[in-house]
Amino acid sequence: MKGIFVDFDALFGHLGQHTVDGLSKGSIYALVALGYTLVYGVLRLINFAHSEVFMIGTFTVVGTWSVLGATDSPAIGTVILLLLAGLVAAAAVSGATAVAVERVAYRRLRRMNAPPLIFLITAIGLSLVLSEAFGIWQGRLVKGMPTVIERSVLFTIGNTEVTNVQVITVLAALIMMFGLDVFINRTRYGRGVRAVAQDPDTAALMGVNKDRVIALIFLLGGLLAGAAALLYCVRYGNTRFNVGFVLGLKAFTAAVLGGIGNLRGALLGGLLLGVVEVYAATLTSSAWEDVAAFVVLVVVLLFRPTGLLGESLGRARA
Amino acid sequence: MLLEIDNLTLRYGRIEALHGISITVGEGEIVALIGANGAGKTTTMRAVSGLRPVATGTVRFAGEDITNLRADLRVIRGICQSPEGRGIFPGMTVLENLDMGAYTRRDTAGIAADLDRVFGLFPRLAERRKQAGGTLSGGEQQMLAVGRALMARPKLLLLDEPSMGLAPMVIQQIFEIITEINQQGTTILLVEQNAQQALSRAHRAYVLETGKIVQEGTGQELLTDSRVRDAYLGVA
Numbered sequence: 001m002k003g004i005f006v007d008f009d010a011l012f013g014h015l016g017q018h019t020v021d022g023l024s025k026g027s028i029y030a031l032v033a034l035g036y037t038l039v040y041g042v043l044r045l046i047n048f049a050h051s052e053v054f055m056i057g058t059f060t061v062v063g064t065w066s067v068l069g070a071t072d073s074p075a076i077g078t079v080i081l082l083l084l085a086g087l088v089a090a091a092a093v094s095g096a097t098a099v100a101v102e103r104v105a106y107r108r109l110r111r112m113n114a115p116p117l118i119f120l121i122t123a124i125g126l127s128l129v130l131s132e133a134f135g136i137w138q139g140r141l142v143k144g145m146p147t148v149i150e151r152s153v154l155f156t157i158g159n160t161e162v163t164n165v166q167v168i169t170v171l172a173a174l175i176m177m178f179g180l181d182v183f184i185n186r187t188r189y190g191r192g193v194r195a196v197a198q199d200p201d202t203a204a205l206m207g208v209n210k211d212r213v214i215a216l217i218f219l220l221g222g223l224l225a226g227a228a229a230l231l232y233c234v235r236y237g238n239t240r241f242n243v244g245f246v247l248g249l250k251a252f253t254a255a256v257l258g259g260i261g262n263l264r265g266a267l268l269g270g271l272l273l274g275v276v277e278v279y280a281a282t283l284t285s286s287a288w289e290d291v292a293a294f295v296v297l298v299v300v301l302l303f304r305p306t307g308l309l310g311e312s313l314g315r316a317r318a
Numbered sequence: 319m320l321l322e323i324d325n326l327t328l329r330y331g332r333i334e335a336l337h338g339i340s341i342t343v344g345e346g347e348i349v350a351l352i353g354a355n356g357a358g359k360t361t362t363m364r365a366v367s368g369l370r371p372v373a374t375g376t377v378r379f380a381g382e383d384i385t386n387l388r389a390d391l392r393v394i395r396g397i398c399q400s401p402e403g404r405g406i407f408p409g410m411t412v413l414e415n416l417d418m419g420a421y422t423r424r425d426t427a428g429i430a431a432d433l434d435r436v437f438g439l440f441p442r443l444a445e446r447r448k449q450a451g452g453t454l455s456g457g458e459q460q461m462l463a464v465g466r467a468l469m470a471r472p473k474l475l476l477l478d479e480p481s482m483g484l485a486p487m488v489i490q491q492i493f494e495i496i497t498e499i500n501q502q503g504t505t506i507l508l509v510e511q512n513a514q515q516a517l518s519r520a521h522r523a524y525v526l527e528t529g530k531i532v533q534e535g536t537g538q539e540l541l542t543d544s545r546v547r548d549a550y551l552g553v554a
Contacts (some may be wrong), residue, residue: 188421193419195407201369202405207393207422207470 011282016160018278024166027173028235028272032251033229033266034256035098036222041261042197042217044116049101049247050121052130053222056166057094057229058239061136062145064089072152086233091226098222099215101126107211127244135241143232144238169231176227177267180220184263193217197261246290253297259307268308272296319378320345320474320505326375328358328365335361337350337529338375341507343474348496348506350516350537352550353526359509360402363478364527366507367399368392377550380473400480402462402509408452412443413464415451419469428471432448435502436465439495457488464495464539471535474505481512493519517541 001090011018032054037048070082106120120224149168153161184190195203196213232247233239258265273293280292304310321343328336336358342348351359366377366388376449377383379395387395398419407415416436420429437444440461444452451462460480467475477496481489493515500506510516517537519525525533525546533546540546 191410191414191418192421194452196408196412199405202401202407203418204369204389204417205367205393205399205401205405206466207390207398208418209390210387309496 005285006283006285011279012281017156019275020160020162020166022275023271024109024235024274026271027169028228028231028270029251029254029273030248030267030270031173031176031224031231032035032247033255033270034177034224034263036252036258037192037258037263037266038217038221040255041263042193042214043106043119044125045106045119046123047101047106047218047221048120048226048248048252049105049126049130050221051244052127052134053094053098053101053206053244054225054251055134055239055241055244056097056133056233057090058233058243059134059143060090060093060226061086061230061233062086062143062239065145065148070146071315074148079148083230083234086148086311089226091223092119094164094176094226094229095222097130098218098225102215102218107214110214112232124211126250131242131244138241140241140252142240143236145233147237149234149252163226165234169288170233171230172227173267176224177263180224181263181311183220189213189216190291217298242310250293252291256307257297259310262307265307265309272308301308319343320380321347321507322376322378323362323366323377324376325361326365327373328361328370329373331349334373335529336365336386339526339529339531341524341531343505343507345505346500346503347521348500348508348519350508350510350520350523351526352510352513352516352523352540353547355511356528357526358529359526360478361529363399363402363476363507363509363538367397367476385477393462393470393472394473397476398467398470398474399470399476400463400467400478402478402482404459406451406454406459406462408450412450412451412454412462413447414500415466416443416469419466420471422470429469432469432471436454436468439468440465456483457485457492460484460492461495464492464499468499472504473501477508478507479508479509479511481515489515513546514541517546 035050035053036047039045064086065082067084068082105126106119109119109122149165151163151165154164154167155162184193192208192213193216195206195208196210200210250273254269255266257273258269276296277289277293281289300308319342323339325338325343326336327334327338339362351362353359359368365372368387372385376383378384381395384392384395387554406419416433421551423429426463443461446458454462464474464477464480477548480492484492489512496506498521508516508520517540520537523537523540524531533540
């Protein structure tokens with residue numbers, strides 16, 4: 001045992017490489033973080049069940065690929081089909097799960113004007129119920145899946161090799177972020193979401209149906225978590241009933257880091273967290289990546305308690 | 319009658335805030351509701367707009383019982399409120415705030431016409447259309463709140479304390495515009511602490527004291543009534 005061994009050469013010798021890898025890892029965090037931040041921005045509720053919405057998405061991908069008879073590194077046409085089918089299925093199932101969670105649990109509590117603590121405990125309870133239910137149904141072991149995309153170097157900048165999986169992950173995340181941003185800031189429904197986030201009573205006075213807006217944000221969060229689930233499957237090639245726990249915690253951290261309630265903050269926080277983790281893992285060992293992630297969170301919150309971008313969903317200006 | 323509130327009671331927990339009040343507003347009228355802090359004016363307003371559930375009694379609008387109708391559906395029926403404290407969406411621009419007023423509408427041409435009308439009534443808002451609502455002055459925010467409610471093209475406009483926290487000159491200006499809006503054909507229910515202004519603008523008015531209506535009459539009658547003068551007009 002050598003204690004903590006810090007290997008600067010490993011990091012700085014391939015800084016670009018690690019940055020790219022961190023960004024692709026962080027893209028998945030960012031997509032899941034959006035679900036936390038959307039719900040928090042409107043309801044001031046930390047929806048801990050969101051990690052399970054993601055988990056269910058990964059199992060949906062496994063199921064879809066198995067139904068379609070996916071194999072390791074199929075032909076390019078099949079790859080595109082599998083990715084699209086996985087995306088649609090995971091987004092649909094995760095979206096439906098998120099909406100169901102809101103309908104079954106939170107809406108009743110809202111009707112009763114339950115205090116925030118009750119919501120929080122319900123969220124944690126739901127998270128446990130969902131993940132344990134999948135533990136019983138799907139087994140508690142790691143579930144593998146075919147390697148649909150064979151990892152290969154797409155292009156090289158300097159000594160940085162960028163793989164196809166990294167490009168797909170980052171691009172997909174950015175496109176969805178952009179789409180969400182446009183939806184929230186430029187459409188009528190998006191304006192309704194912002195109105196409820198900023199002032200729920202006045203929003204109702206303007207004719208906004210609050211229940212519909214809340215269902216909408218859960219749906220959006222679920223769709224993005226489903227997309228994140230597909231990217232996770234492509235990147236890691238396996239899942240497990242409790243896959244949502246650590247990933248959900250990281251995504252939540254990313255949301256807080258960027259400023260919870262702030263959409264662009266979730267993107268920034270997610271990417272930053274991914275990069276920090278990869279740097280830390282390279283400097284020492286992967287055992288330290290979680291430590292580094294949460295140390296960064298603590299340090300940022302010490303100096304900026306509202307996170308890096310810090311404004312709520314409603315107040316964030318385009 | 320456009321609005322009929324009949325024997326309305328409303329509770330906050332165990333405390334009864336309104337003890338059976340009845341108010342009517344006829345088409346084309348300005349009706350004022352005056353009273354001290356805590357008399358139940360805003361509570362009455364929230365019962366009409368649907369933000370507070372009522373305990374007993376009925377609210378009828380254009381002949382239809384809306385007592386238990388959701389707030390957002392009342393907007394579609396033609397009731398729009400400019401809330402107490404203005405309720406400006408701070409992160410939205412002036413234009414976006416006004417668009418929120420037209421949230422339930424789909425008639426693009428009509429919305430554009432109403433936007434012109436609002437900018438005609440409040441030229442300041444036109445100058446500041448790209449500015450965030452949260453950065454406006456109190457008077458500008460009040461204009462925005464009234465203009466936004468007009469964007470719903472309401473049959474009944476509810477104005478809750480439009481003069482609150484404003485300088486006397488701005489108050490004068492706001493009330494002139496309220497009269498103008500009424501003359502253009504919008505019925506108005508007005509809640510005010512500034513009894514002088516409210517009574518001189520209103521066709522009829524009600525005096526609310528601790529959740530009960532203690533007096534009613536035309537604006538002019540109440541302006542000259544000795545009890546009202548003593549209690550609300552600060553005339554010795």
